[in-house]
Amino acid sequence: MLSLFCSLSDGFNPNCPGRCNCDSMQLVQCYRLMEVPSNIPSTTKRLYISHSKIQHLQLSDFNQVLALEDFILLASGTESVENDTFKTLGTLKTLELWKNKLRQVPSALPASLEVLILNDNSINVLHGSDFEGLMKLKILELKNNLISSLSPSMISSLVSLQSLILDGNDMEAIAGPLLLPHLTHTSLENNKLHLIPGSFFTSLQSLQFLSFSGNFLTKVPINLPKSLLSLKMERNQLRMVRFQDMKHLENLSHLYLSENLLSSINGAQQLTNLTTLELSQNQLQMLPFKLPVKLQKLDCSNNLTEKVTDLRDLKHLFLDNNIVSLLEAGALQRCSQLSDLALEQNLLLSIPLRLPGTLARLDLKGNAIRDISEREVRDLKQLHVLNLRNNKISALDLKALESLPCLRHLCLDGNPWNCTCSLLKAREVLMAKGKDVRGGQCPAPAEQQGESWMSSKKIMRQCEHHVHLTEKNKETKKKSKPDDPSSIRINMDDDDYDYEID
Helix, strand or coil: CHHHHHHHHHHHCCCCCCCEEEECCCEEEEECCCCCCCCCCCCCCEEEEECCCCCEECHHHHCCCCCCCEEEEECCCCCEECCCCCCCCCCCCEEECCCCCCCCCCCCCCCCCCEEECCCCCCCCCCHHHHCCCCCCCEEECCCCCCCEECHHHHCCCCCCCEEECCCCCCCEECCCCCCCCCCEEECCCCCCCCCCHHHHCCCCCCCEEECCCCCCCCCCCCCCCCCCEEECCCCCCCCCCHHHHCCCCCCCEEECCCCCCCCCCCHHHCCCCCEEECCCCCCCCCCCCCCCCCCEEECCCCCCCEECCCECCCEEECCCCCCCEECCCCCCECCCCCEEECCCCCCCCCCCCCCCCCCEEECCCCCCCCCCHHHHCCCCCCCEEECCCCCCCCCCHHHHCCCCCCCEEECCCCCCECCHHHHHHHHHHHHCCCEEECCECCECHHHCCCECCCCHHHHHHHHHHHHHHHHHHHHHHHCCCCCHHHHHHHHHCCHHHCCCC
């Protein structure tokens, strides 16, 4: 591997350092180094070093690359950076020191910096002096460190900051207000927060995307900025949501509340522009009574819902992993644009009646459905995918399936098929029309157990033999006299494709 790097660099540019690749003297990429090379071309603008063993960075490492704009040091075991190491790099815009062992933010960073990414280190505290003079910084990421708190004084100098990511730290407390007027994205996922002070958002009037997922919050924060488009509160300890305190969020379009302790949702209709509401893995026994008029996607999977009555205007509905035994006929008729319906792992005994004709995908895996009738599916003229895996279907109604002109994918494995020639005939018709059919194995009759009714040559041969015998019997019938008892017996025993293989 090392010889490959050397041959590449030598062949491409004789002035390129060993174990590096150089592109037009402006991009240098190096791997498995013990130190920053001393002979990097002075015209280099982008320097990328990865998977090396560079324990310490020092000022002298960058004396020859004063035109550097981007420096990325990834997974190189770096523990410390000498004071003022980057200070003289007056054109540096991006500094990324991912997956190292830094215990503090490098000092005296250049005022030209726009992107600072220090994810996956061991930084445990932030100081106001760390970011002093960084008036052009737009992106700050400190994911997966050991930071325990955040206060305004730590980042008050970052007046141009647009994105602040502090996921995966040990943060137990935050204070406000953060004086960051241009901040649009902030995320504090997977910390240890119990409370968000109302003052935190006072000066964040440009904030559009906010995530507090993976904390210990029992309430949705108050005084959220009106500018919010997306709010993530998954994996917390919410028992209720006061939508009355959120009705001013007239721009909010996405709300994520999955994996909490919610037993009911009331008042969501006050979020008039909400298009996506995710409520999976809660304790909902019924669907929200009133929904926002513009809602398109509702995810209530993995709850305790038993019954679905009247919903409207949805495009995507996810109700998998509940205990739904009844979806009332026509309950979704007012969802005139519904394209995806997920009802896997419920207690349905049949395909629900009067589903919207706009459905493109219908997932019914893992219920107790016993058959497919034309009455149930005849309106689904736009259905492309039908998933009926792991139900209790033993036979196919070919007429029902032929009423689905757009069907492309049919998933039927995991059902207790009775592998008759009639079933194989249905398979042949579907495949001849270009359908992707996933069949499964035969539990019955006993002699066919374990055989795949989609590909078993044994079953095909037996069906071909049966067809041959049937045709032969018909010929015999024509030649025999009308009152010949054998002719009558053959005619009575001729079950054609309902014949069970023996």
